[in-house]
């Protein structure tokens with residue numbers, strides 16, 4: 001009797017979900033946190049006792065903290081470029097007819113449907129030193145030497161922008177589509193010209209979508225591994241690439257964990273600040 | 285303030301005609317209702333006047349000036365939408381201020397006018413709320429105040445009461461009419477509710493299939509409908525078949541002829557509203573005999589369905605004497621209230 005009541009209570013109902021979260025989210029995080037405080041050792045992933053040495057090294061050695069800053073910078077720039085491309089595209093798709101809209105959304109999603117290897121090969125054809133862009137510019141006589149479009153930060157940003165554009169467009173589009181067309185009509189009849197309607201009505205109402213899209217792309221860009229590896233040609237060391245190298249190749253689990261956590265915490269702080277800056281009172 | 289003239293307004297979507305050569309004149313300060321079934325082109329007409337839709341043909345004139353090619357922001361119109369269309373990201377005060385900001389009214393004057401408009405719709409305490417935190421009736425009043433605070437030349441309302449419950453609808457009906465009278469603004473009101481159109485308007489425009497079927501004062505539309513379709517749309521109507529000979533109508537299924545000297549000889553169809561027919565006991569002299577099929581007691585009156593040789597006839601009678609179902613009765617028509625339908629001759 002008591003057992004039956006206990007099982008049907010709301011608290012019991014969340015138990016499976018809670019268990020999943022504990023096993024797959026909380027435990028790994030705790031594990032990494034503890035690991036980041038362990039001591040290094042020779043021949044073993046980690047040694048006896050605990051220390052803050054890993055964090056001290058990251059915060060004082062320019063090689064590491066600059067990698068973290070560079071990764072965050074890549075995240076910010078990628079967010080900005082995807083927003084700059086994604087907002088006009090979302091506005092355009094929102095205005096398109098029903099059939100055209102489906103086609104455009106499929107096009108937007110297409111980078112996600114292409115395998116990473118094929119996609120990178122495509123970028124090489126386009127952006128490599130002998131690629132289409134450089135050879136065209138050279139044939140036109142606009143440049144003597146190929147422009148460095150790949151195997152540098154620019155290449156990584158181009159690659160990340162391409163892959164993550166859908167994650168910017170879809171939330172903005174969903175925000176735009178939830179705007180009642182009569183609201184824009186009302187603004188017009190109250191005396192607003194089309195551009196004023198965009199600035200005073202459409203844009204503010206799209207802000208929640210812009211906000212989620214920006215956060216999503218930032219998180220994805222900061223934690224990206226494959227695209228920076230391929231587009232940077234392993235010449236650009238992001239904190240993410242470095243972490244994998246330290247954990248797997250160098251077998252230094254405490255230091256790798258500390259580096260991963262430092263990046264996560266820094267990114268989380270930035271997202272928190274951005275969230276505060278773009279908070280909207282009307283959605284609460 | 286403003287006279288609105290619509291000349292041969294036509295709006296086509298592809299091959300479908302939503303509004304078909306509609307002509308109408310709305311005088312300064314008049315309250316005009318567009319009444320008609322769903323899909324008859326009421327909203328389209330309003331959108332053309334507001335400038336949200338480009339007209340396919342015809343002209344729209346405000347005080348004699350053709351505005352058909354002007355964008356909505358130049359037309360100086362206050363519009364209330366069925367969905368209210370409040371700005372979700374602005375407070376009530378922000379919603380009201382929007383139109384004034386567009387007109388570059390100085391901030392101090394905006395504050396004053398917004399406060400006055402909020403008082404007018406009794407919403408002063410809600411100035412800093414967001415629309416989401418208001419009830420349907422409150423949002424409706426914000427929409428009304430937002431349309432009026434800019435002191436537009438014309439007020440357009442598209443089924444503004446459709447989303448409210450019955451009691452609130454009755455209240456708002458009086459409220460809007462009263463407000464319109466006080467402000468004296470030329471108003472076009474779209475509805476498919478005939479009683480709404482009747483109680484509020486100076487002029488009722490009945491529309492079917494993008495065309496005007498009749499434009500007249502409420503009582504005229506009700507008592508003297510231009511067609512059977514209008515008669516049926518603006519209330520209950522009994523249509524009686526008859527034949528006129530020597531100024532006397534012989535009704536099909538009728539007991540005795542009804543004198544109607546003004547009618548030309550020949551077949552005729554007459555409309556009788558249910559409340560214009562009286563019931564008498566069987567045997568007493570009457571114009572038609574029948575039997576009570578159903579009687580519904582309604583509090584203030586009784587709704588009968590009487591089966592006669594001329595078919596079922598609806599009667600709306602007082603509760604002084606109630607005839608139960610199955611009773612044979614006599615029907616009496618008031619010749620002065622029998623209205624001949626087209627074709628008249």
Ligand SMILES: Nc1ncnc2c1ncn2[C@@H]1O[C@H](COP(=O)(O)OP(=O)(O)OP(=O)(O)O)[C@@H](O)[C@H]1O
Nearest residue numbers: 297300301302321322323324325326327328329476
């Ligand atoms: N954008 C559009 N494209 C194509 N057809 C349309 C469009 N807008 C309206 N119509 C058609 O025009 C006709 C009139 O529509 P309208 O919205 O004016 O009707 P209404 O009288 O307001 O009806 P309701 O009472 O249902 O609101 C309808 O048959 C409708 O299907």
Ligand SMILES: [Mg+2]
Nearest residue numbers: 326327328442
């Ligand atoms: Mg409509």
